[in-house]
Amino acid sequence: MSLVSLIALLDYASVLVFALTGALVASRAQLDIVGFIFFAALTGIGGGTLRDLLLGQGPVFWVGRPELLLLIAAAAVLVFFTAHLFESRYNLLLWLDALALGVAVPAGVGVAIEAGAGPVVTVAMGVITGTFGGMARDTVANELPLVLKQGELYVTAAFGGALVGAALIGMGSSQGWALVACGLTVFALRAGSMAFGWNLPTYRPRPPRNKG
Amino acid sequence: MSLVSLIALLDYASVLVFALTGALVASRAQLDIVGFIFFAALTGIGGGTLRDLLLGQGPVFWVGRPELLLLIAAAAVLVFFTAHLFESRYNLLLWLDALALGVAVPAGVGVAIEAGAGPVVTVAMGVITGTFGGMARDTVANELPLVLKQGELYVTAAFGGALVGAALIGMGSSQGWALVACGLTVFALRAGSMAFGWNLPTYRPRPPRNKG
Amino acid sequence: MSLVSLIALLDYASVLVFALTGALVASRAQLDIVGFIFFAALTGIGGGTLRDLLLGQGPVFWVGRPELLLLIAAAAVLVFFTAHLFESRYNLLLWLDALALGVAVPAGVGVAIEAGAGPVVTVAMGVITGTFGGMARDTVANELPLVLKQGELYVTAAFGGALVGAALIGMGSSQGWALVACGLTVFALRAGSMAFGWNLPTYRPRPPRNKG
Numbered sequence: 001m002s003l004v005s006l007i008a009l010l011d012y013a014s015v016l017v018f019a020l021t022g023a024l025v026a027s028r029a030q031l032d033i034v035g036f037i038f039f040a041a042l043t044g045i046g047g048g049t050l051r052d053l054l055l056g057q058g059p060v061f062w063v064g065r066p067e068l069l070l071l072i073a074a075a076a077v078l079v080f081f082t083a084h085l086f087e088s089r090y091n092l093l094l095w096l097d098a099l100a101l102g103v104a105v106p107a108g109v110g111v112a113i114e115a116g117a118g119p120v121v122t123v124a125m126g127v128i129t130g131t132f133g134g135m136a137r138d139t140v141a142n143e144l145p146l147v148l149k150q151g152e153l154y155v156t157a158a159f160g161g162a163l164v165g166a167a168l169i170g171m172g173s174s175q176g177w178a179l180v181a182c183g184l185t186v187f188a189l190r191a192g193s194m195a196f197g198w199n200l201p202t203y204r205p206r207p208p209r210n211k212g
Numbered sequence: 213m214s215l216v217s218l219i220a221l222l223d224y225a226s227v228l229v230f231a232l233t234g235a236l237v238a239s240r241a242q243l244d245i246v247g248f249i250f251f252a253a254l255t256g257i258g259g260g261t262l263r264d265l266l267l268g269q270g271p272v273f274w275v276g277r278p279e280l281l282l283l284i285a286a287a288a289v290l291v292f293f294t295a296h297l298f299e300s301r302y303n304l305l306l307w308l309d310a311l312a313l314g315v316a317v318p319a320g321v322g323v324a325i326e327a328g329a330g331p332v333v334t335v336a337m338g339v340i341t342g343t344f345g346g347m348a349r350d351t352v353a354n355e356l357p358l359v360l361k362q363g364e365l366y367v368t369a370a371f372g373g374a375l376v377g378a379a380l381i382g383m384g385s386s387q388g389w390a391l392v393a394c395g396l397t398v399f400a401l402r403a404g405s406m407a408f409g410w411n412l413p414t415y416r417p418r419p420p421r422n423k424g
Numbered sequence: 425m426s427l428v429s430l431i432a433l434l435d436y437a438s439v440l441v442f443a444l445t446g447a448l449v450a451s452r453a454q455l456d457i458v459g460f461i462f463f464a465a466l467t468g469i470g471g472g473t474l475r476d477l478l479l480g481q482g483p484v485f486w487v488g489r490p491e492l493l494l495l496i497a498a499a500a501v502l503v504f505f506t507a508h509l510f511e512s513r514y515n516l517l518l519w520l521d522a523l524a525l526g527v528a529v530p531a532g533v534g535v536a537i538e539a540g541a542g543p544v545v546t547v548a549m550g551v552i553t554g555t556f557g558g559m560a561r562d563t564v565a566n567e568l569p570l571v572l573k574q575g576e577l578y579v580t581a582a583f584g585g586a587l588v589g590a591a592l593i594g595m596g597s598s599q600g601w602a603l604v605a606c607g608l609t610v611f612a613l614r615a616g617s618m619a620f621g622w623n624l625p626t627y628r629p630r631p632p633r634n635k636g
Binding site (some may be wrong): 026027028029031032033034035036037040041049053058059060062063066069070080083084089139140141142 | 265266267268269270329330331332333336339343347351356357359360362363364367368371396411412413415417418
Binding site (some may be wrong): 248 | 575
């Protein structure tokens with residue numbers, strides 16, 4: 001598979017899975033079917049859209065690919081009619097979001113490399129592509145953004161995977177393998193955090209030193 | 213009237229009316245006159261700005277038309293000095309917002325068609341142009357976004373009207389009439405929802421099937 | 425110093441100081457080190473990024489200057505390890521934010537003038553560059569946005585300074601001095617508001633006139 005088709009595949013997969021999470025948030029807000037499509041689209045294309053804008057690549061990726069919007073609408077309809085079958089929609093949401101993060105970050109890394117970005121900007125584009133759609137979803141829906149969850153790896157998982165991808169490419173690895181390793185790292189870190197409580201130490205305010 | 217001037221007229225009208233709603237939200241937050249201008253601008257130009265960015269049409273529409281920003285400032289000053297005359301500012305806000313939605317959606321549809329977009333992207337641009345300014349207004353002001361109001365047609369009204377517009381153009385109608393029909397559909401759906409309670413069924417969680 | 429290097433210096437300074445405020449907000453949310461970097465970046469580059477997008481200048485300013493992202497990361501690490509030394513992190517946040525506003529507004533004014541914008545758009549770009557990063561920071565972190573603080577000059581300080589800058593340039597002043605006067609005006613208005621309670625009258629709803 002060529003690099004360009006791998007990146008396109010990652011883009012499609014991340015749009016689809018993030019769209020499912022957006023529709024699940026719409027179900028928690030008890031919206032109608034168009035509300036489901038709206039949140040599915042905001043979440044599905046938010047990250048990649050911002051990435052394309054920042055890289056100066058307009059029109060953005062989905063303007064020339066209308067089938068992406070139809071895929072999003074299909075995902076929203078599916079969730080509208082089946083979400084009640086799941087015992088814990090929030091748990092489903094969290095795991096789908098982890099999966100989407102694991103494909104969106106390498107998609108962002110790949111697009112940045114194709115655009116000729118250096119390593120630092122490549123890592124930034126991976127993190128932005130991975131996190132922005134979910135952040136828009138949670139902010140508009142008034143849910144606690146996953147990026148703010150204390151003691152969980154989220155941005156950190158995206159950052160770690162993007163770093164692995166950029167480092168492998170810098171060391172001469174093939175871009176395809178670097179993107180796969182990037183995505184697996186993101187998912188492993190996020191899943192390990194959810195399942196086993198992996199985390200980094202968080203900031204804890206200590207009382208100022210005694211001056212007496 | 214040529215299509216280009218019809219689109220420009222719709223753009224002006226939607227900027228003006230959305231600006232009035234932004235200033236009304238500023239009055240609810242009891243800001244000073246510059247705060248009024250700020251929210252009027254965020255709401256008035258938010259949707260069209262995002263549309264232009266997504267279509268890769270930078271600089272955005274108001275950069276070459278400074279009179280739009282002066283119009284917004286005038287709207288903000290007007291509301292600052294007269295809002296107290298209205299018995300229910302929230303009701304006024306809702307109806308102005310419906311009117312703004314009814315002109316912004318066809319403006320978005322028209323710009324997308326002029327830019328050569330296909331039907332799916334055209335519908336998406338109509339919805340984005342119509343809803344994004346109000347969404348930014350409500351999110352920044354910490355009000356419940358109108359897109360989240362249960363059991364009311366809001367995104368759905370924008371979507372229905374954009375669909376009518378794109379369908380008419382696809383069937384060979386003149387673009388001018390298609391935009392007029394688009395705007396009337398949006399306003400009728402939104403107004404009918406506010407006045408008569410029109411809505412679509414919303415998602416309601418059902419208990420999972422009994423497994424016993 | 426040439427105008428271009430003055431603008432670059434203002435851009436660097438505003439990125440650095442806004443990044444410090446973003447990291448302070450991350451400390452209030454008790455995030456991990458990557459969460460600190462994330463909020464530092466969102467706040468540090470948010471305003472200038474939106475400005476570049478609106479002016480149609482993609483890729484945005486930091487894509488070609490990766491050292492800016494490294495500067496942001498360094499600022500985040502510094503705050504992660506030293507924030508507990510300050511008695512009132514919120515007070516420190518407010519004063520750093522005022523300083524950042526005072527350098528970001530003239531940076532926005534300068535870039536707009538370099539891009540050939542007229543006076544109205546120049547003022548708007550100054551206000552947007554100054555306020556958007558902090559607004560994104562507060563909205564994502566679920567803090568009360570500083571733009572909404574009643575009875576304090578915030579957007580008004582940015583607007584006043586941008587107006588002074590654009591007016592001086594319009595009257596034939598050197599651009600360098602105009603930017604310096606712009607920044608000093610912003611900081612003086614914001615600091616005066618915090619220290620001495622300077623403000624503009626805010627909107628206060630009055631009861632509707634008696635009709636009897």
